[in-house]
Amino acid sequence: MEGFTTPDKPVDIAQVFPELAGLERTTVRLHPRQDAVTVRDSSLGGPLLWPAEEAWPVCTVDHPDERPLTSPEGKRLQRRREEILEEKRNYEYTGPHPLDGEYAELETSIRELRRVEFADDPAASLPMAPIAQFYARDIPELPFPDGTDVCQVLWCPTDHEPHYGPRPLVRWRNSADVTEIRAATEPDREFSDEESLPSPCRIWPERVTEYPHADDLPSAELRARIAEWEKGTEWTYYEHLSAAPGSKVGGWISWVQYPHWPECGRGHRMDHLLTVSSTESGGWQSWMPLEEQATTTFVKQVWYQLVDGGSSGTTIGLDEEFDATEMTYWGAVAPETVRERVVPEDRSGSGRLDLMLGDVGDVYVFVCAVCPDRPVGVEFQCC
Numbered sequence: 001m002e003g004f005t006t007p008d009k010p011v012d013i014a015q016v017f018p019e020l021a022g023l024e025r026t027t028v029r030l031h032p033r034q035d036a037v038t039v040r041d042s043s044l045g046g047p048l049l050w051p052a053e054e055a056w057p058v059c060t061v062d063h064p065d066e067r068p069l070t071s072p073e074g075k076r077l078q079r080r081r082e083e084i085l086e087e088k089r090n091y092e093y094t095g096p097h098p099l100d101g102e103y104a105e106l107e108t109s110i111r112e113l114r115r116v117e118f119a120d121d122p123a124a125s126l127p128m129a130p131i132a133q134f135y136a137r138d139i140p141e142l143p144f145p146d147g148t149d150v151c152q153v154l155w156c157p158t159d160h161e162p163h164y165g166p167r168p169l170v171r172w173r174n175s176a177d178v179t180e181i182r183a184a185t186e187p188d189r190e191f192s193d194e195e196s197l198p199s200p201c202r203i204w205p206e207r208v209t210e211y212p213h214a215d216d217l218p219s220a221e222l223r224a225r226i227a228e229w230e231k232g233t234e235w236t237y238y239e240h241l242s243a244a245p246g247s248k249v250g251g252w253i254s255w256v257q258y259p260h261w262p263e264c265g266r267g268h269r270m271d272h273l274l275t276v277s278s279t280e281s282g283g284w285q286s287w288m289p290l291e292e293q294a295t296t297t298f299v300k301q302v303w304y305q306l307v308d309g310g311s312s313g314t315t316i317g318l319d320e321e322f323d324a325t326e327m328t329y330w331g332a333v334a335p336e337t338v339r340e341r342v343v344p345e346d347r348s349g350s351g352r353l354d355l356m357l358g359d360v361g362d363v364y365v366f367v368c369a370v371c372p373d374r375p376v377g378v379e380f381q382c383c
């Protein structure tokens with residue numbers, strides 16, 4: 001296997017909309033596939049080059065926990081929170097509730113107290129899991145601080161308040177400094193979210209050009225013209241022509257929901273470091289590697305409306321023809337309503353990361369490339 005090749009785009013969108021010139025970015029698609037990987041390899045979900053003298057990281061931050069606090073102060077805070085909730089229950093929305101601010105402060109105080117009260121609880125302290133390791137020789141595009149050549153990403157494999165998603169940690173190191181290696185602490189299978197623990201994958205970096213997600217475009221007017229253009233083609237800007245789906249480094253983000261670019265504590269807008277995705281699927285004509293297309297079975301999806309109302313559909317072989325004159329189980333087909341689409345038969349993505357982040361979600365990890373200590377941010381989005 002030599003790697004993966006993203007097909008050429010069905011349309012050169014920058015030809016259609018010259019305003020897109022200058023907005024293109026290069027992303028590194030990672031194309032993860034399960035394989036044996038070592039601490040000396042770049043990988044997703046593989047073992048990390050971790051120095052023996054450094055403790056394995058453990059996360060103790062705000063894992064959701066419904067158990068009530070037991071200290072007098074904790075009980076008081078919880079009572080007050082209940083009172084506010086009761087008031088808000090009967091509130092007819094005319095803008096933010098006057099007690100919203102107090103409520104947010106209470107939540108923070110309760111979280112802080114919970115850290116103290118449940119400090120010895122195993123569910124409150126979880127070993128972090130290896131998510132990614134990138135050597136500069138494979139992905140030189142990363143903002144390696146001076147003197148480092150490995151970027152390591154871990155996350156705590158469960159939800160975190162208040163944003164409900166895995167919490168990442170990024171380490172930059174010099175591989176030459178690591179002589180004795182520490183093996184990863186096994187994840188706590190009882191309190192971790194199994195679907196946030198990836199299977200070890202080798203990566204096959206490939207550089208591709210992307211354009212921004214529609215909501216990252218500089219003007220609503222351009223967005224509207226692109227939407228208008230889509231009506232006359234079988235391609236959609238989001239699925240086929242903008243940002244690459246799947247796990248990748250740098251470039252634009254194929255937001256599952258809406259753009260949210262975090263800022264570091266000093267007010268710099270952070271860069272996209274890494275997307276870890278539940279799925280590698282996007283518009284297959286644009287994003288399914290040619291090597292994979294060659295071994296994939298394609299089928300035809302057929303949709304139609306029925307003469308007596310309602311609609312239905314079926315799947316047929318690529319060389320079959322749908323006969324609109326034949327009676328279906330649900331009744332006669334209105335022939336002029338038949339629509340067909342060629343799709344890959346199996347999109348289960350087995351043999352990849354085996355992650356299911358929420359409902360087919362993505363975790364976006366951000367880094368400030370200006371601040372020398374490279375602060376990170378995270379955003380979790382799912383359907």
Ligand SMILES: [Zn+2]
Binds near residue numbers: 060158167
């Ligand atoms: Zn955690």
Ligand SMILES: [Zn+2]
Binds near residue numbers: 264267369370371
């Ligand atoms: Zn910064």
